Amino acid sequence: MTDSRKSAAARAKHSPVRIYDTTLRDGSQGEGVNFALEDKIRLAHTLDDLGIQYIEGGWPGSNPKDVDFFTAMRNERLKRTKLVAFGSTRRAGIAAGRDENLKNILAASPDAACIVGKTWDLHVKDALRVSPEENLNMIRSSIAYLKKRLPEVFFDAEHFFDSFRRNPDFAMAALDAAIRAGADAVVLCDTNGGSLVHEIKDAVQAVADRFPKTLIGVHCHNDGGMAVANSVEAVLSGAGLVQGCVNGFDERTGNADLCAVIPVLELRCGRRCIGPAKLKRLTTTSRFVYELANLQRRSHQPFVGDSAFAHKGGLHVSAMARNDTTYEAFSPEAVGNIRRILISELAGRASIIARYPALKNRPDALKEVLVQVMRLENDGYAFKNADASFILMVKKILGEYEPSFDLLGFRASSEERIAGIPTSESSVKIRIGDLEMHTVSEARHGPVAAMDLALRKALAPVFPFVTALRLVDYRVHIVNAQAAAEARVRVVIQSRVGRDTWGTVGVSDNILHASCQALVDSFQYLIMRKKKS
Secondary structure (H helix, E strand, O other), X not given: OXXXXXXXXXXXXXXXXXXXXXXXXXXXXXXOOOOOHHHHHHHHHHHXXXXXXXXXXXXXXXXXXXXXXXXXXXXXXXXXXXXXXXXXXXXXXXOHHHOHHHHHHHHOOOOEEEEEEEOOHHHHHHHHOOOHHHHHHHHHHHHHHHHOOOOEEEEEEEOHHHHHHHOHHHHHHHHHHHHHOOOOEEEEEEOOOOOOHHHHHHHHHHHHHHOOOOEEEEEEEOOOOOHHHHHHHHHHOOOOEEEEEHHHOOOOOOEOEHHHHHHHHHHHOOOOOOOHHHHOOHHHHHHHHHHHHOOOOOOOOOOOOOOOOEEOOHHHHHHHHHOHHHOOOOOHHHHOOOOEEOOOOOOOHHHHHHHOHHHHHOHHHHHHHHHHHHHHHHOOOOOOOOHHHHHHHHHHHHOOOOOOOEEEEEEEEEEEEEOOEEEEEEEEEEEEOOEEEEEEEEEOOOHHHHHHHHHHHHHOOOOHHHHHOEEEEEXXXXXXXXXXXXXXXXXXXXXXXXXXXXXXXXXXXXXXXXXXXXXXXXXXXXXXXXXXX
């Protein structure tokens, strides 16, 4: 290793890593992702609160929404984050000062600019159709033009790693052009997402060796499933800036997931990115972004997923009860997540006790709970996301449960009363003590919604707080698909009051019957908790 490379590695070992979030630009290109203007503003503030150093707000001039975003952000105050406008190098054959793309970047009044340029001769020849020298001139003049007018300018070296493998001299010449023109950082892009870890390492070290005084960034796509690993390796090899997206959003298979890159760098590599206090906001930030994007959360997403710290096997849970590190590489608290002990037919005594500690001193009841769990799961039930139904079941076995109401019966139907608009109706009959209630409700969102409304209407006169309950998730799973239309179904409902969320489950050959089971459990659980408080 040369002296310059040693010095670069030594500096990198102790220096903080700058995080450059491109969720609002690259991430919005992902399939199914569409942020409204108000969403982009809210997300910018959320990323600012997380401690992200740079936020790429969009490509001004490419669409009206990005122009409106930068205009709106002039009236918003970010505490620590710098807002970056994205664009490309000038068009071939015109001066930088006459290029509309560069003028649009300046008109957006950002804190910094990031422009993308070609570093692979294949693209210069087949995509741009210009000479290699003209491509380098486009890079030089574009960066020099912006650098005279903005405090920071980054150069996104598109397809750098592909180019470095095939024509390293050309790839380095593009970086040299950007650096000589005043670029504050060169960001090495694995645009096609096919690079391997050792290739990232070799390229980043070569750049650090060639340009020891330049801030090196990395931007990895996930086509080969290597984006997080490649981003981390780039930092270990000398990069000091990482571009990525919250939850790994982007087109194709996505971008480097900052929800994994940041904690790996902080917790395993000892490299400060946002700091321990901000790191604890990572899980809530991830979920907030999913909500804004109107996308379903990935349960098995590392660090921030619902299953990231979920334990199901009895052997695992037994060991975890003695030492958390036996089956966890990271602490859930460090990233704002929680540990979950799942109940299933694989659960041992330790799993059950971890979920319901009072059973530790009730061996007969504990045995009965284990038998009941295995029987119910064999029938199609699953308690991993139905904690409330599990607690109600245990209380019944312990003789500690008295239902707050009895469901005497229900009916549900759907019909098309107005052309093209189906309407559902549901009636329920319940008993609360000596009082019988019979209510009917309608809904345009299906018979389960109508049933929910009818139950609320029946319960509210005695338990008015039930009106605060919200159903936040409803899922149907086929238990025995081979039975086709006669298959049993499992319905799992997630309910929420304020910040408290719980799950309930129902199983039946009839989807409405299964839904009713889960709904009734949800209301029973809420009322039981209220009576205790």
